[in-house]
Amino acid sequence: MRRYLLCAALLATPVAAIAQSPQRDSVARADSIARADSIAIVRELEGQQTRDTTDRTAAQAGPVNARLLPDISVVGDMIADFSPKGSTQEGGQRFGIREVEIALQAAVDPYFRGDVFIGLSDEEGAAIEQAYLTATELPGQFEARLGRFLMPVGKQITTHRHALHTIEFPYAIQSYFGPEGLKGTGVYLSRVIAPFGFYQEIIATAVDRFGEAPEGLISSELPNKTLKGLGYSARLRNYWDLSEAANIELSFSGITGVREQEIGFEVDGFTAANRRQSVIGTDFTYRWRPLQQGLYKSFILQAELMQQRNPSSLPRFVESLSGDEASLVPVGNFTGGYAFTRYQTSRRTFLGARFDFLDDPARNGANTRAASGYMEFFPSEFSKLVAGFERYMPGAGDKALNRVILQATFALGPHKPHPF
Amino acid sequence: MSTTKFLLIAAGSLALYASPAVAQLKVVTSTTDLADIASEVGGNRINVRHIGEGYQDPHFIEAKPSFVLQLRNADVWAFVGLDLEAGWMPLLLDGARNQKIRRGGSGYVDVSRAIPLLDVPRSGVDRSQGDVHALGNPHYWLDPSNGRRIAQLFKAKFTELDPKNAAAYDANLKAFEAKLAAAERSWQPQLAAIRGKPVVAWHTSWRYLANYTKMNIVGFMEPKPGVPPSPSHLAGLIQTIKRTGAKVIIMEPFYARKTADFVASRTGIKVLILPPSVGGERALTDYVQLLKSDIGKLAAAVQ
Secondary structure, eight states: OHHHHHHHHHHHHHHHHHSOOHHHHHHHHIIIIISSSHHHHHHHHHHHSOHHHHTOBTTTTOOSOTTOOOEEEEEEEEEEEOOTTSOOSTTOOSEEEEEEEEEEEEEOSSSEEEEEEEEEETTTEEEEEEEEEEEOOOGGGEEEEEEEEEOOSSSGGGSOGGGSSSSSOOHHHHHHTOTTOOEEEEEEEEEEEOTTSSEEEEEEEEESOSSOOOTTOOOSSOTTSSGGGSEEEEEEEEEEESSSSEEEEEEEEEEEEEEEEEEEEEETTEEEEEEEEEEEEEEEEEEEOOSTTTTTOOEEEEEEEEEEEOOSSOOHHHHHHHTTSOOSSOOSEEEEEEEEEEEEOSSSEEEEEEEEEEEEGGGTTEEEEEEEEEEEEEEETTEEEEEEEEEEEOOTTOOOEEEEEEEEEEEESOOOOOOO | OOHHHHHHHHHHHHHHHHSHHHHOEEEEESSHHHHHHHHHHHGGGEEEEESSOTTSOGGGOOOOHHHHHHHTTOSEEEEOOTTTTTTTHHHHHHHHTOGGGSTTSTTEEEGGGGSBOSSOOSSOOOGGGOSOOTTOOOOGGGSHHHHHHHHHHHHHHHHHHOGGGHHHHHHHHHHHHHHHHHHHHHTHHHHHHHTTOEEEESSGGGHHHHHHHOOEEEEESSSSTTOOOOHHHHHHHHHHHHHHTOOEEEEOTTSOSHHHHHHHHHHOOEEEEOOOSTTSSTTOOSHHHHHHHHHHHHHHHTO
16 A cells, blocks of 8 residues: 555656646756755855865864854644543643753763753743753763753653653653653762673662652641652663664663652641652563664564552541541552554654553542554654544543644754663 | 693683783774774774664664663774764763763764865755755765775874884775775776766765766755655656766665656666665675775766
8 A cells, every 4th residue: 555655646746747848847857956955955065165175174174163052952842632522731722832842951061061951831831841960970980960850760751751752651650750751850870781791771869859849738847858758769771682673671660759648638737748659660662673774664662560659558647537538648559551662654654552551549549541543754853743542541430532632843953862 | 620721711811811802992983984994994903893884874873772882891982973973972972981982082083073075064054955964964985085084094093092003003004095096096997987977866975976986966866965855856856867868876775766766767767776885785894895896886887
């Protein structure tokens, strides 16, 4: 079928143009030669290349960034929601700019690199998404970061939302961490090791808190009053090349910290209880991309399984006050995850699908499922259009929902590549 | 294990430890071409590995963690530059945590700094012009005079890092230059056949080879660098081919040839798959062979 479509696309215009009409000939010739196409660009560059510069090397031409400006880039992330029962976006809009991210990245001095990402959105205004120093000169091949960064807990969470292969994070990540993933402010230390001959990386962090501070909740004391209340995470990455075209990653992560949990009513002026919460998980990614046909073919299969772990009973003061009344404070363990796959169908087109499942702590552990399909189209490396359909099944007797979402993203300037 | 066996193994281990192999410079390059030229100059004094393969588009290499393992103990990281590796090199260098090969380190070798470049924009460029390299065309290794410059750069770098083997590097460089000069003499008849002949190229990667061979690139399959051919562009290109009498479309092995075959079916032009790098075909195991093969095939195709 693809072959027929390609032939039709190729034949449609050229065959018409080849019909020997002089007028059409001149139009076609103009397209190839005179307009700003590859040959015209090369001719223009040749014209600019004066004789005295032809033999100059790049080194002799002088520095390319004489003012030492940082790399500045902007990423726009726009959403259209055509879900039949109304918009499913947070603000209820049908068309919205989900986020504009401004990135500034450069070496600070011989010892540090600096990365700053500012997020701008209608819902949240301006926010420091990430801002961290990376120590580049540590002995023992350690890498340390200080500042705010994406938490290395699981696979997809280490990717900016606009760079996901799907439009939103999987529901398990949204539920256990947050709709925009998980960031932390603190220290990050990692080391690459290979004691068994394959790539391994150990990453540990200590951050001010596990998750963002909830708005409007008041607990008896700050969760980080003692060092035990900080957020701590660890991740072990394991990576193997199966062949020059295929590879797998199997990694394990965990995070723990004290979080304010909404108790659903007010007790002595407090609306939240401080409770330890942990999430442990494993993630698996299989990638295939033949080197010679890599522009046209690739395949990814990815899955993550995670468990949110909470104390098995309510805080005593909540239990005594609420009696049988259900509290919002999560109790016990909740498990969730997803499986995602993406296949490249042509140089610029990809098809993907994801299946989500989770015990939703916000719905007393109701078993929520979702199945979605995506088509990604990349006009170039710097723009992406995505169409997605999702069947969301919340469980616990609630009605299923169909969602239709379109996304467009674009990048201006030298945006640093995202982690593999 | 007997005492004698133990002593033999221990002595062997010590000998290995003291052998020149252990003292070899560890060189990692982004492409096979740089790896081969480095190997010609470094000989058995260096250990060379490369990230990309010769049959792979060097713009789109995946920054696999296994490459980080190659780079973390490297003494030299040599790359083409001019943003050819911009999509993957920063991740690998960050991952490697190796001060020697970071920018400013003793082993950070941007080879383009030694090359006189083509297609350097003197006025502003932007991405509406496609994947234009704002610092100049990075496919410079396809001109043998640049191959010579690359070898000279490697000789200087290896000598700086490993001065006790300076004489060996100098001798290896001279041998490489002599081999290249002999090859250049051998393909003069083919160059004469190619000179001035109109050809179509897929991407701007053949500009340096065209500059050397004096073939005349009259059109590109890509409407703009890095942009796949559109039907309207192909319609114009077909007219260009008919008008100029171009005899061949040259393209790399990593592009799908269906579109080129379509143009060929409309014009009678030949489609020639030319490896742009060492290893682009199994038999092309060194840089001089690559040039010899490409020039030979080109000369035959434009007859």
